Amino acid sequence: MAHAHGIHELKNPGVYRPTSGFRMVLMIFAALGIATFAAGLALQPTRAWASFVHNHFYFMSLAIGGLFFAAIQWVTGAMWSAPIRRLSESFTAYLPVALVTFVILYFGIHDLYVWSHADHVKGDLVLEGKSGYLSTGFFMIRNIIALGLWVYFARKMIGNSTAQDATKEVGFTLKNRALAPAFLILFALTYTMASFDQMMSLDPHWFSTMFGVYCFAGLFYIVLATTTLMTLYLKRRGELEGLVNDNHLHDLGKFMFAFTVFYAYIGFSQFLLIWYANLPEETMYYLHRLHGNWVWVSLFLIAGKFLVPFFLLLPRDSKRNPRVLAGVAMFMLVAHWIDLMWVVQPEFFKEGPRVGWIELGMTVGFIGLFGLAVTRFLSKHNVVAIGDPRLEESVFHHHQ
Template identity: 45%
Template sequence: MSSTKAAKLDETLLQFKLPVSVRNALIAMIGVGVVSFLIAFFGFGHETSRHMDEAGHFHHTNLGYHILLIGAYFVIGLSITGIFFTAIQHLTGSQWSVTVRRIFETYGLFAPVAGLLLVGVIFGMHDLYEWADAGVRENDHLIHHKAGYLNPTAFIIRCVLFIGVWSVFAYIFHGKSVGQDKDKVVDTTKTLAKISGGFILFFALSWCLMSFDLLMSLSPHWFSTMFGVYAFAGAFQTSLASYLIVIAILKKNGYLGEAVNENHYHDIAKFLLGMTTFWAYVGFSQFMLIWYANIPEETFFYEMRMTGGWGYTTLLLPFVKFVIPFLLLLNRPNKRNIDFLWKLAAWILTVQFFELFWLVFPANFEKFSILHFVLAFGGTVGVVGLFGFFVFKKFEKHSLVPVGDPRLDECLHHHQ
């Protein structure tokens, strides 16, 4: 970082009012989601599952709960990795991110709402998770041995615990930061740094367990110790991309001014490039180790995603989620161009849905269905619209930049 000419901080550009066009777009997204979910829930409430009972009859499942699971996990990823990125900035004493940090902080406030979405997943537990059936836990040898962990009571307790603790941390980070805007107490920064270490330790364990619960346990016979890290990489990649979309919307509507510039875009884009590469590394490592070991209890996870029309999605996933973003982010001018970045970011959010669809649906549906895909996409659009509406309304209540942070001046001198 060099300290040449500092950017100017115009506080009149930090008081946000949700533009009508953005509000209407977000409400339309929510509407699409509601319609998609209702069609799925009431029109496809008796779909044939790939699982059978002891008598050899196929179970039936409600499509709506699968769509709700994808949407809930999508926004949980956005919200909780927002808290994580906030904690990283505090723990490392980061200066470059001060003027964009309020975005990360605000994301975390959505955690309780995400918890309400999980209530719907809990109601649909028997449609989603084979292990939720007491008969299966009793008669399936492998699931019986996992029943101490995989049972409805333990599942609900973990959901409540994780969402509760994440929410507490989110409101502490945001509340103290907003309070510092007014009182300018330097010790608040030190306090947040100390709290951040504890959160990161809790996050590492809780995120992995939440990913095991919501996604990996859809196939309770399958297991991968790498899955939590794999899920984190995809969620954090998506969260980083979404920051660029939010910044682009704010800048387009005349907010932030010189407080956020191409150097901040560049830094976030570098994180995005790194996480894109990390996702590919973990994903390939998981696939290679399982496929090469050729243990039936592990390989079936990929086998059922290579038959029934799912093979095309499996082949497409690494190309759309890694190759395209990776190649486009290698170019330095691209990483400093917000008009380019928000479009790429929208692509990354779309392929995150694609990946979650690939993770969730084959576990219960033997054949790929374009109608299922369209309804699931519509449902996810709705949940993301709800998330966006919540975040932008929260922006209205406080300054868009932590003006009381003692590192603000260094951030305004940020150059590369």
């Protein structure tokens, strides 16, 4: 069966060639975002910065999540994912941009993080106790080091992967298999730190030891959705002919389904512990999010981020149906955007969410930047890791 097929059937789809129109749209998106940010800073700086950190964290997570996905494939020696792994690798092309947006965040620290105001911290016992950790200099340095490490590992591992395309050398896979565990341990620590610093410290009194995992659940949620969307897009264009079959889509669908449940599990666990203990300094976080119009957003997260994708992805047929899969993946991307808005905005706008031209313009801008970085990567490298030793086996991927 699998032996009857020869390697000659593997056709290298080559690099991705975006139409000039598509690239133009992304550039207009990015320009629109920059213009919105400038106008927002002039008119409503708090909103502009809140939206900036929201989208910065969303796309930074997506970028490093792409390397996380690839790293678990290398560490487990996964076969099924060989034809789609390069797409998740491409997200890391945005990491240098995330480093830049983090540096830009420096100018918004005073608008976003109350712990950066010496007069606010003075006399507040909790904040005084945390002032050693939550200080502007240390905040910037440790997060820049983390992002620098991510860029380093991405360069190294993705470099190995793309170099393998030409030589088909197994050694590159072995190198990445050795690097991956080191990266994964480092990722767990640094991403938790980035979540605590950039998101959780928006309310410096509040703490949740699960917050890092909560952000990670969202990270993997959008990484899987984006990888699935890109796979479906290229498959529709006919570029993955003979490389990606329904079984690969089924696996992506199962992965999305599993991490929908994982999100609900982590999100609920964080809520349950705080709700049960009912300690004022912990409960405040959820009180803000259950009052005013925020209660509707909280209810949306239960329904939209968990129940809707859960039941849509439950049947086998929907995981093998490109239309359903694409629809759910797009919905998941929006749901996580709303989730991060729910993390950021209640610290500034107690009465309810604000989605207007600033938020939409900024989001469009970040989509443009992310799209440009990823498109540039994929127009330089093959969209499929054609030299991967697992590829041939994976192409004839069959389910038990």
